[in-house]
Amino acid sequence: MNRFFDLPSDLQHSWFGLIGLHLREALLPVLAGLLVSLPVAQLCVRFRWLYPPVLGLTTVLYAIPSLAFFVVLIDYTGQTELTVMIPLAVYSLVVLVPAIVDGVRSAPQETLAAATAMGFGPVRRYFQVQLPIAVPAIVAGLRVATVSSISLVSVGMLIGNQGALGNLLNDANIYHRPELAVNSVVTTAALAILADAALVLVRLVLTPWMPRGTRRVRRARTATARPEPAAQPVLEDAVR
Amino acid sequence: MNVLNFVNAFFSDGAHWHGYDGIPTRLAEHIQYSLIALAIAAAVALPVGLVTGHYGRGGNALAFIATAGRALPSFGLLVLMVILVGFGMVPVMVPLVVLAVPPILVTTYEALRSVDPSPVDAARGMGMHESRILFRVELPVALPLILSGLRSAAIQIVSTATIAAYIGIGGLGRYIIDGLYQRDYEKVVGGATLVAVLALATLGLFWGAARVAVSPGVRRGA
Numbered sequence: 001m002n003r004f005f006d007l008p009s010d011l012q013h014s015w016f017g018l019i020g021l022h023l024r025e026a027l028l029p030v031l032a033g034l035l036v037s038l039p040v041a042q043l044c045v046r047f048r049w050l051y052p053p054v055l056g057l058t059t060v061l062y063a064i065p066s067l068a069f070f071v072v073l074i075d076y077t078g079q080t081e082l083t084v085m086i087p088l089a090v091y092s093l094v095v096l097v098p099a100i101v102d103g104v105r106s107a108p109q110e111t112l113a114a115a116t117a118m119g120f121g122p123v124r125r126y127f128q129v130q131l132p133i134a135v136p137a138i139v140a141g142l143r144v145a146t147v148s149s150i151s152l153v154s155v156g157m158l159i160g161n162q163g164a165l166g167n168l169l170n171d172a173n174i175y176h177r178p179e180l181a182v183n184s185v186v187t188t189a190a191l192a193i194l195a196d197a198a199l200v201l202v203r204l205v206l207t208p209w210m211p212r213g214t215r216r217v218r219r220a221r222t223a224t225a226r227p228e229p230a231a232q233p234v235l236e237d238a239v240r
Numbered sequence: 241m242n243v244l245n246f247v248n249a250f251f252s253d254g255a256h257w258h259g260y261d262g263i264p265t266r267l268a269e270h271i272q273y274s275l276i277a278l279a280i281a282a283a284v285a286l287p288v289g290l291v292t293g294h295y296g297r298g299g300n301a302l303a304f305i306a307t308a309g310r311a312l313p314s315f316g317l318l319v320l321m322v323i324l325v326g327f328g329m330v331p332v333m334v335p336l337v338v339l340a341v342p343p344i345l346v347t348t349y350e351a352l353r354s355v356d357p358s359p360v361d362a363a364r365g366m367g368m369h370e371s372r373i374l375f376r377v378e379l380p381v382a383l384p385l386i387l388s389g390l391r392s393a394a395i396q397i398v399s400t401a402t403i404a405a406y407i408g409i410g411g412l413g414r415y416i417i418d419g420l421y422q423r424d425y426e427k428v429v430g431g432a433t434l435v436a437v438l439a440l441a442t443l444g445l446f447w448g449a450a451r452v453a454v455s456p457g458v459r460r461g462a
Contacts (some may be wrong), residue, residue: 033436039319060302060440060443062395063395063399063436063440063442063443064399064436064439065399065400065402065435065436066399066400067397067402067403067413067416067432067435068399068402068416068431068432068433068435068436069432071419071420071428071429071431071432072429072432074425074428075243075429076243076426089421098285102399108330109448135384136410144310147307147310147311148310150311150313151310151311151312151313151314152315152354154313154314154316155314155315155403156316157315158315158373158403158406158416158420159418159420163315165313165316166315166316168311169315169316169319169320170428172319172323173319173323178320178324179315181319181320181323182312183319184316184319184320185312185313185320188311188313188316189308189312189313192310192311192313193308193311195309196307196311207246218258222403
């Protein structure tokens with residue numbers, strides 16, 4: 001146990017260095033996914049017919065296994081971090097787009113009408129009314145995306161040691177040091193849970209108007225009526 | 241178009257179609273692992289989700305379990321299990337089941353919670369027993385959602401079962417891992433294509449199952 005943090009030098013990083021690398025490889029894709037899904041979701045809200053095909057496309061992309069995705073990208077981006085990050089960003093879309101669409105749609109009609117009556121243009125209404133109301137749903141989606149992203153990075157080990165904390169797993173095998181594998185799993189899980197808790201905190205800060213510990217999920221669902229069946233899996237997963 | 245050339249080369253090579261390392265063998269192994277893992281996960285998560293969803297209690301506990309399950313890295317768990325338990329099927333099944341339980345559990349719970357309460361009340365008023373309410377009223381209405389939870393679990397299992405090859409178990413991951421070590425890119429891409437196709441087939445299968453199993457009335461209302 002005293003060698004728990006005594007990492008082999010081939011990792012090229014200290015334990016904290018690996019954590020930093022892991023967070024970067026996991027969080028940047030989620031951020032990229034969020035930046036892409038905000039406009040995509042807005043388009044889906046504006047043009048309703050767009051939503052089912054977009055959902056179908058993200059679901060199909062989600063069905064591409066991470067390892068398969070990585071190895072196909074190797075041909076274009078080499079055995080680099082980018083190869084790990086692109087699939088993670090794509091996977092985050094499948095959770096984030098429905099979460100944002102659902103959240104933005106959950107703004108009550110009266111609220112929107114009130115905003116319009118106060119002289120809000122569409123842009124200001126989006127940023128100051130719809131987006132804040134969507135925050136709980138968006139954060140719920142971000143939580144799922146972030147946690148899965150953090151745990152998926154480890155697979156990057158298989159494509160030329162791009163797995164950050166996952167690289168410890170290979171070293172655990174080749175140096176016969178099981179404590180390194182324990183270190184990898186425990187640290188990754190702890191990172192994921194901490195990131196999840198941080199996002200809950202973000203939601204609490206961003207939504208001071210929400211009573212603590214409410215059943216917001218219920219409300220969001222009934223307000224949007226029932227989305228298409230295709231929308232459900234991710235949505236349910238996201239809106240827990 | 242580089243990748244497509246590799247795919248074509250892999251599938252047109254007759255040697256890949258039979259024998260111990262042939263596509264049929266590996267495909268069968270992969271499907272077998274996936275089915276076992278899905279069956280175990282469903283056997284654990286479905287009853288718990290149905291009961292907690294029916295009574296509407298324990299949502300927070302379920303959310304916590306789901307987060308914990310998601311937080312555990314599948315690949316790390318796999319390697320750790322091999323170190324702890326040794327070579328075999330157990331180290332493969334543990335991460336796959338841990339991976340599949342959260343979506344099934346959460347979706348089943350949410351599916352039952354989102355059932356319109358009025359038919360449930362009506363059923364209770366008619367004197368239906370709780371278990372009959374669950375299976376005759378709530379389950380049919382919640383079925384599309386429950387199936388979608390199973391679907392995302394199944395897709396994740398099929399995708400993740402590839403990593404089993406890292407610890408010397410068969411399945412389609414064999415091609416990817418071996419190909420990477422042998423620097424045989426054709427094999428890698430061929431394996432990746434097979435897994436992706438299998439995952440898409442799973443998607444289609446669940447889509448078809450939902451068509452058949454969900455009552456037309458529920459589908460129309462959805």
